[in-house]
Amino acid sequence: EAGVTQFPSHSVIEKGQTVTLRCDPISGHDNLYWYRRVMGKEIKFLLHFVKESKQDESGMPNNRFLAERTGGTYSTLKVQPAELEDSGVYFCASSQDNTGELFFGEGSRLTVL
Amino acid sequence: EDKVVQSPLSLVVHEGDTVTLNCSYEVTNFRSLLWYKQEKKAPTFLFMLTSSGIEKKSGRLSSILDKKELSSILNITATQTGDSAIYLCAVIKTYKYIFGTGTRLKVLA
Numbered sequence: 001e002a003g004v005t006q007f008p009s010h011s012v013i014e015k016g017q018t019v020t021l022r023c024d025p026i027s028g029h030d031n032l033y034w035y036r037r038v039m040g041k042e043i044k045f046l047l048h049f050v051k052e053s054k055q056d057e058s059g060m061p062n063n064r065f066l067a068e069r070t071g072g073t074y075s076t077l078k079v080q081p082a083e084l085e086d087s088g089v090y091f092c093a094s095s096q097d098n099t100g101e102l103f104f105g106e107g108s109r110l111t112v113l
Numbered sequence: 114e115d116k117v118v119q120s121p122l123s124l125v126v127h128e129g130d131t132v133t134l135n136c137s138y139e140v141t142n143f144r145s146l147l148w149y150k151q152e153k154k155a156p157t158f159l160f161m162l163t164s165s166g167i168e169k170k171s172g173r174l175s176s177i178l179d180k181k182e183l184s185s186i187l188n189i190t191a192t193q194t195g196d197s198a199i200y201l202c203a204v205i206k207t208y209k210y211i212f213g214t215g216t217r218l219k220v221l222a
Contacts, residue, residue, distance in 0.1 A: 004155070033210070042117070043212040044200065091155075092148065098208035099144060101161060106154035 002026070004105035012111045018080040021108045025074070025094030031055075032075050033095075034067060035103065038088040045092075045105050048098075049075060061086075082112045115140040117204050119213035127221050130192050134216045137184040145179055148186050149201040151215070156201055158202045159187070165189030 005024045013019050022067070025032045044108040046065070047057040052068035064083070068076040079086050089109050093102040117138045126132055126204045136146065149156035159167045162178035162185060169176050173192075189196055199215040202204045 013222070040214075042202075042214040045209060045211070048208065049195075091209075099205060101147070101158045101208055102203075103158075104149075104155040 004092055004094050004103050006090075006105035008107045008108055009106065010109040010111070012113065013082055014113050015084055016081045018078065019082055019089050019110060021079075021092075021110070023077070023078045023092030023105060025092070026103055029096050029103070030072070031092035031095045031098050032069060034075070034077055035091040035093065036088050037091065037107075038085075043091065045089060046077075047054045050098075065101045079110070081112075084112050087112045114164035115191050115201055115206065115211050117211050119200075119202050120217060122214065123217045123219075125219045125221065128191055128193055128221075129158075131153070131188065131190045132218060134187040134189075134202075134218070135201050136187070136213055137173060137182075137183060137202045137213075138202075139183065140204045140206045140211060142206045143180075144178050144205040147203045147205065147210075148176055148185070148187050151199040151201055152197075159200075177199065189218075192218075193222050194220050 011065045020035045032049040037043045045059040048055040049069045052069050066078045089107040091107045092105045120135045148159040160176045160202045166179040172192045176187045176203045199214045202213045203210045
């Protein structure tokens with residue numbers, strides 16, 4: 001069975017440009033989470049989808065970040081326009097219910113120059 | 114504000130040593146605590162602890178939760194170079210997972 005997959009693995013863009021990260025959760029997992037890890041800091045929650053609905057987006061830093069999960073399958077996280085402080089590794093995770101193990105993707109590293 | 118604190122931040126040991134990693138939390142509506150191992154890429158699940166005082170074991174790794182002290186420890190005995198990784202602690206509250214900064218463990222041959 002395929003795990004959580006993320007694309008791209010690494011993206012290098014200039015400040016002011018746009019980047020879209022994609023996450024394909026494990027099939028059948030209703031819960032999908034986006035997290036971000038900035039160098040040297042803890043993995044921070046960004047938002048949580050249950051199917052196609054945003055359950056909690058309290059961790060989204062500002063309105064330059066937009067996450068979608070159309071149809072309740074894959075999700076995208078768009079950063080527009082990107083700033084230097086957006087650099088980090090963006091992890092996606094999914095779970096069958098919200099009380100147990102989270103399955104992580106390998107992360108998308110974003111570097112904003 | 115909810116927080117999860119791990120210590121030490123970083124640890125360097127030699128093969129064969131035993132290490133103890135700590136995770137303490139201040140989280141309302143605590144449900145469970147999880148440990149993950151992150152090598153190069155995706156964190157991989159190690160343990161989920163819900164009840165206090167019950168040790169979970171997997172090979173050379175073991176972990177226990179102390180709800181009175183709001184903490185958990187992860188023990189690794191007879192460490193090997195393959196144990197080198199970042200060990201993450203996360204606490205589940207309602208539907209949210211709150212992570213600590215992680216402990217970076219390096220095991221030298």
